[in-house]
Amino acid sequence: SQTIHQWPATLVQPVGSPLSLECTVEGTSNPNLYWYRQAAGRGLQLLFYSVGIGQISSEVPQNLSASRPQDRQFILSSKKLLLSDSGFYLCAWSRDQGNPGYTFGSGTRLTVV
Amino acid sequence: GQSLEQPSEVTAVEGAIVQINCTYQTSGFYGLSWYQQHDGGAPTFLSYNALDGLEETGRFSSFLSRSDSYGYLLLQELQMKDSASYFCAVNGAGSNYQLIWGAGTKLIIKP
Numbered sequence: 001s002q003t004i005h006q007w008p009a010t011l012v013q014p015v016g017s018p019l020s021l022e023c024t025v026e027g028t029s030n031p032n033l034y035w036y037r038q039a040a041g042r043g044l045q046l047l048f049y050s051v052g053i054g055q056i057s058s059e060v061p062q063n064l065s066a067s068r069p070q071d072r073q074f075i076l077s078s079k080k081l082l083l084s085d086s087g088f089y090l091c092a093w094s095r096d097q098g099n100p101g102y103t104f105g106s107g108t109r110l111t112v113v
Numbered sequence: 114g115q116s117l118e119q120p121s122e123v124t125a126v127e128g129a130i131v132q133i134n135c136t137y138q139t140s141g142f143y144g145l146s147w148y149q150q151h152d153g154g155a156p157t158f159l160s161y162n163a164l165d166g167l168e169e170t171g172r173f174s175s176f177l178s179r180s181d182s183y184g185y186l187l188l189q190e191l192q193m194k195d196s197a198s199y200f201c202a203v204n205g206a207g208s209n210y211q212l213i214w215g216a217g218t219k220l221i222i223k224p
Contacts, residue, residue: 034211042217043200044156066134090155100157100204102212109153 002027006091006105013112019064019078021108023091026072031093033074034068035103038088050074086112115139117215119201122222125191133186133218135201144204145177145184146212153195159186161204188220196222 006023013019025031035047046059048066056066063082067075074091091105117137125131135145148156152219162168162177162184174187188195198219202212 041219044114044214046211049211081183100146100161100163102148102156103158107155 002093002103004091004093004103004105006108008108009106010109011111013081013110015083015112016080019076019081019085019110021076021089021091021110023074023076023105025074025093026070028072028093028095029072031095033068034092034094035074036090036092036104037075038090040088044090048076081112083112086110115203115213117201117203117213118216119215120201121216122219122221124223127191127222127224129191130187130189131191131220133201133220135215137182137184137185137201137213137215138204139203139213142179142203146176146202146204147173147175147186148170148200148202149197150200150217156200159199163204167218190192191222193222196220197222209221 003026033050036044037047038044048056049060050056050068053068053071064078089108089110092102094102119135123131123133144161146161149159159166159173160170160175162175165177165179167174167176172189176221177184186199198217200217201215202207
């Protein structure tokens with residue numbers, strides 16, 4: 001069966017510090033991968049998606065970046081965090097065709113102080 | 114632009130039936146999905162409608178009318194554990210099954 005791992009679960013970082021969040025998927029190959037951010041009590045904002053190794057599409061211009069160094073690994077990074085980067089970050093995967101459901105990781109709650 | 118509209122909050126009584134509506138306006142459409150998210154947790158996939166009509170999965174049902182750009186999630190025999198936020202999302206408004214998300218409906222269940 002397919003599983004998705006995301007870590008860390010919570011993170012408190014000072015303004016201006018770097019960020020690296022990692023997500024890995026098991027049990028499937030060539031998944032579509034996504035990074036979302038959710039502000040408290042709000043909907044999901046798509047940040048990045050990837051359809052293959054090294055292929056990254058950005059939906060929202062910001063100081064975040066994403067990379068996909070391996071087929072089932074997706075990394076969200078920042079060189080210098082802003083207060084506005086605080087939020088709940090979710091990684092998700094989906095198949096390219098067929099079952100349209102997204103499967104989400106457990107999320108990372110980031111607080112920038 | 115592309116948008117999905119759903120009520121921000123719905124209140125119901127334990128054991129009752131509740132319907133959460135979703136209307137959408139998107140440039141492309143393959144289907145309508147529903148997700149459940151408990152406070153502090155990640156969204157979980159509930160259902161998907163690609164064709165008009167009702168899809169039933171246990172206590173939950175989802176309906177779609179493509180001609181009306183409208184769908185709803187129906188929850189029956191409400192339990193306290195159903196207290197959560199429910200999101201509708203359109204599949205395929207972009208490429209590669211990207212989802213366009215509604216803002217979510219917070220379902221409050223009272224005993």
